[in-house]
Amino acid sequence: xxxxxxxxxKLIWKQDVKHTAPDKPYQGQYITMHGYASSTPAxxxxxxxxxxxxTGVFAFDLAGKGRFAAWSAGSCRPIS
Numbered sequence: 001x002x003x004x005x006x007x008x009x010k011l012i013w014k015q016d017v018k019h020t021a022p023d024k025p026y027q028g029q030y031i032t033m034h035g036y037a038s039s040t041p042a043x044x045x046x047x048x049x050x051x052x053x054x055t056g057v058f059a060f061d062l063a064g065k066g067r068f069a070a071w072s073a074g075s076c077r078p079i080s
Contacts, residue, residue, distance in 0.1 A: 001041075001050055001060060013064030019055050020071075 003012040040051040056071040
């Protein structure tokens with residue numbers, strides 16, 4: 001996950017998410033080039049949410065700090 005300055009494209013912060021479960025091979029028109037997370041970033045103005053396939057859904061605040069992670073099995077945990 002990366003946040004860039006809209007005006008000049010400079011990197012503001014970067015957070016790597018470690019894959020915890022293997023995903024099925026990417027399928028579809030564009031997903032083969034970018035993976036599951038490329039089409040999912042969404043924000044509520046306070047956090048950015050992104051889906052990483054079987055690895056889960058993650059939320060980061062706008063400063064780049066991980067806030068929580070949830071998995072398809074239903075478990076959820078804060079990210080410290």
